[in-house]
Amino acid sequence: MDMKLELVPLPVADVERSKAFYIETVGFNLDHDVQPGNGMRIVQLTPPGSACSIVIGAGMGNNSPADGTVKGLHLVVDDIAAACEQLVGRGAAISDIQDMGGVKFAYFSDPDGNSWALQEMGDM
Numbered sequence: 707m708d709m710k711l712e713l714v715p716l717p718v719a720d721v722e723r724s725k726a727f728y729i730e731t732v733g734f735n736l737d738h739d740v741q742p743g744n745g746m747r748i749v750q751l752t753p754p755g756s757a758c759s760i761v762i763g764a765g766m767g768n769n770s771p772a773d774g775t776v777k778g779l780h781l782v783v784d785d786i787a788a789a790c791e792q793l794v795g796r797g798a799a800i801s802d803i804q805d806m807g808g809v810k811f812a813y814f815s816d817p818d819g820n821s822w823a824l825q826e827m828g829d830m
Contacts (some may be wrong), residue, residue, distance in 0.1 A: 711758050713750070718762045718818045719773040727747050727817055731796045734760070745818065755793075767782055774819030786810045786826035793824075 718724040728734040734751040741747045745764065751757040782793060783789040790800045790812050801813040810826040 714741070714758065714760050714776070714779065716760050716762050716776050716816070716818075716820050717773045718816070718820070720817070721747055721749060721762055721764050723817050726758070728762075731798050733796065734795065753804050756781075774816075776820040778821060778823060780823045780825045782825050782827065784826065786812055789824050789826075 708770055716724075725736070725739070728751045729736055732753075734753050737750040737752055739747075739749045743824065748761060748763040750759050750761045781789075786803055790803060795830065798814050803810050803812045808828040810828065812824045814824075815821045
């Protein structure tokens with residue numbers, strides 16, 4: 707049986723601010739921005755080249771985690787220095803690159819505090 711992780715919900719306080727951050731600063735693609743009714747809004751965004759998307763929105767249920775509580779999502783890249791340079795050029799605040807013995811990481815957060823890691827696997 708295959709199991710594919712294809713959608714990760716991210717709790718955010720301001721859908722428009724988060725949508726702008728993920729599109730303009732991080733470079734995600736906008737897949738959907740729909741309002742099916744009852745105050746619900748669903749915005750689905752996908753990193754370039756990824757099979758997994760994120761969803762942000764409003765009115766998606768009372769059992770949603772608090773804003774900014776998703777930590778440590780990874781975006782795997784071929785060239786972490788180039789990825790950091792691109793994100794910094796778009797206005798993102800990125801940590802210094804850390805080399806953990808061939809695996810490199812750099813970190814950033816969205817406006818709500820959900821945290822992300824850029825990861826380069828290197829030659830392993």
